[in-house]
Amino acid sequence: MSKTNELDGWKNFLKGRILQEQGNNEKALEYIDKALAINPNNAHYLNAKVFALQSLGRSDNAMAASIASKYEALAKKYVGKADKPGPWIEGLEEISANIDDFEEKAEEAIKVVW
């Protein structure tokens, strides 16, 4: 990802954040999704998506985004740390528990992050 693209992601994200603050979660989601299209693994963008979806009452989609965000955070924390299987497995088990509850949507989310 080029620096310009990465910055464009943040610019879209900030626009979304400010729209969220103004109470326009629907429009905010458009810009957060634009940011995610540039960097689908950005935990801040994913978090903002969860918040926007929750605010709009779309709990299933919010849970899917939440799972994606948690998976991304776990991967980032333990990437390259093959000597730490314990915490990695623990983290995955927690996410799996979420997946069981929202199987279909969550599978889509994990595919995106994977």
Add this chain to the structure above:
Amino acid sequence: MHIFVKNGLPAFSRFIPIYNWFYPLYNTSPPNIVESPIEFFGKIIIENIESRALYFHIPFCSSICTFCSFVRKKIENKYEVDQYVDALIKEINIKASFSNVCGVPVNAIFFGGGTPSILNPSQIIRLGKAIKDNFDLNNLREFSFEMSPLHIHDGEKLNAMKDVGVTHVRFGVQTFNRFFRKCFGLSASLNHIYTAAEILPKIFPYVSFDMLYGMNGQTDDEFFDDLEKAVELDIPNMAFYPINNLITQLCLHKSFEAHGRYPTSGLTKFYMNVTLNQFMRANGYLPHNGHEYVKVSVNEIEKKPVVTNTYSFKYHEHVYGYKQQEVIGFGTNAISALNRYVITNTDSIAKYTTNLLQNNQWDFSVGEHETVADECRGMILHLPYHGTIDKSRIAWDKLDEAIVRSFNNLLHYGFIKESIKSYQLTEHGWHWYVNLIYYLCPSNEQRLIDGYISQCNKIHERNIEDCDNY
């Protein structure tokens, strides 16, 4: 305030609406008002103090900016500034007569205000001479002087600043946006700013300017417009501060409200700071502390450090530094941060000037704190603000246990990381550096900060932002 994990991302439960403060605030007993410096300065211990920074406060301005909370007044005549400079020189001479004040090498000097460049050339020269005559400046690395772009065409003044040894000139821009400039009461025009950006780098080795962000209702377009224009000035150093609604003047709050502009939330200010960091990196700048950026080489950008060590603001190395670095302040409301003591000069310009000129003394309050507060300085201040602490500079066996627990929590959650010789902020930790300072402070310190915020919140004309994290 606690740490929680928000969809995999560690976060603090609330934002702190103040962005810098003097540590420590907590005193072991109520501060004493001291009238005679002889009673006090002879007691200061300078064992193990490596260096000092000197701060000089010039509390005069041609007009008052509405975002400013420092002690200052609108200049009425040259005579009152002459009197103040005379008083300042007396304070310098009196304090420097104590070997434990002048006997520590000076690493940095900072003239702040107010508007230090309101001094005329003769006043600048007199002050410069008094400092040189009284202090060991062989180790001086940085002499900073704040100036208004209004004074850019005063060649004599700029020469006087250069003659006394000023190396770093700092000027205020704050914003390029006309609406916010009007609300702030800024008297310098954009032309003054562009001229300052062109002329000052030809005269002084280092030039820097200050910007504000997160003003009430600031849109993303307004925010990015400011950043783009800031970078276009092509100045190697710049500082970005989020606006502090606890200290801005009430008239500014009223002005914003009249225009339907409401406080930008703590969460949005947080993300403005994150985005600012990305923008500056894309334009060849890296942060060297919590607020300030420096232009660096392409190689340095590509290394992607959280904080660059290619440049350091020496004055802030002392204000937010280790136990072995102290600050001595001169002038109205100036603060001296020493081991065991925080000393604050009277905030009355008239009293300060009159007492010194007539009685060779001035009022200052002395707050005493426990030595453990000094031992923890590096961890509480240097790590969050400068991004790193050197393990060898911390007396780990003398630290407060509660602070060590907080520190280990920050390690656990990934706000800081460990290497062989140091601890450093992670990128995530840098974004949260204000909260890290608060989190690492002892509980009595946190209570004072909370109390101050609560007090400001009670003033109904003051609109403080929503600080909850969702």
